[in-house]
Amino acid sequence: MNFTEKAWEIFNRSIADYHVSNDVNAEIQNPYDESDLIAHLLYKKNWIDTVQWHLEDIIRDPEIDPVEALRIKRWIDQSNQERTDMVEYIDSWFLQKYADVQVASGAKINTESPAWAVDRFSILALKIYHMREEANRTDxxxxxxxxxxxxxxxxxxxxxxxxxxxxxxxxxxxxxxxYMKVYKQMKMYNDEELNPVLRGKK
Known part of the structure; x- marks a missing residue:
């Protein structure tokens, strides 16, 4: 089984596990421990994506209470940060795995790191799951x-x-x-020193 086959299997297991309760408050029960670190990270990554997918549905309810909407918006913001952190953990795994590779003369850098491509792969698994649901509706x-x-x-x-x-x-x-180069996202809006609104509240 190659990497993408393994990742796809893990993503779909995470999605199926989430939909047992179909509850954004359900706690993750990661079946992969850190002895298989990449599987552990991939499952956690997709679980974050799956919960956020459903939060994005909930917040679009036109009758949602504004206070609840704000709570969920902040939850989504936190989820986005966790998603970015997981991508960086996965890229660190790739960096370590290929740390001893001799880079060829004239080697090129890709427009995105492997983990950011994996991020799109995880979201794609969710799109396929939910579009298949829609295509199979009887109502x-x-x-x-x-x-x-x-x-x-x-x-x-x-x-x-x-x-x-x-x-x-x-x-x-x-x-x-x-060859890989990983640039930390360096998001500014969560940092009290970099976000002028937060800085003003200190």
Whole structure:
């Protein structure tokens, strides 16, 4: 099993586990311990994405209480920070795994790190899960189902293409044809010293 096959299996397990309760307050029960660190990180990454997916649904309720909306908005902000942190942990795993690779002369850098591609892969798993739900609805119009099936087919094609692209990137890094550089996101809005609004509240 290659990396993307393993990641896809883990992402779908996380999504299925979440939907047992389908509750944004459910606590993660990560079945992978840190002896398989990448599996542990991938499951946690997708769980964060899955909870946030449903928070984004909830906050769009036009009748939501404004106080509750603000609470969820701040929850989403925290989730975005956790998501970024997980991407950086996954990139650290890749950096360590390929630390001893001899970079070839003329090696190129990719526009995104492996973990940011994995981030898109995790979100894609959620899109496919929920679009498949829509395509299989029995209470929707035939037009809705047809449109969702068309979208699902495109997402499934994207799964194949993104899987291939990620595998090729990993192979290029492993062979020294490409090299990794990881830039910490350095988000400013959560930092009391960098966000002028927060700084003014100190």
């Amino acid at each position: 929707a119009s035939s037009e809705h189902i047809s449109q969702c099936q068309t979208k699902l087919n495109t997402l499934l094609e994207q799964h194949q293409d993104l899987s291939t692209a990620i595998e090729e990137l990993i192979q290029d890094i492993a062979s020294g044809k490409k």
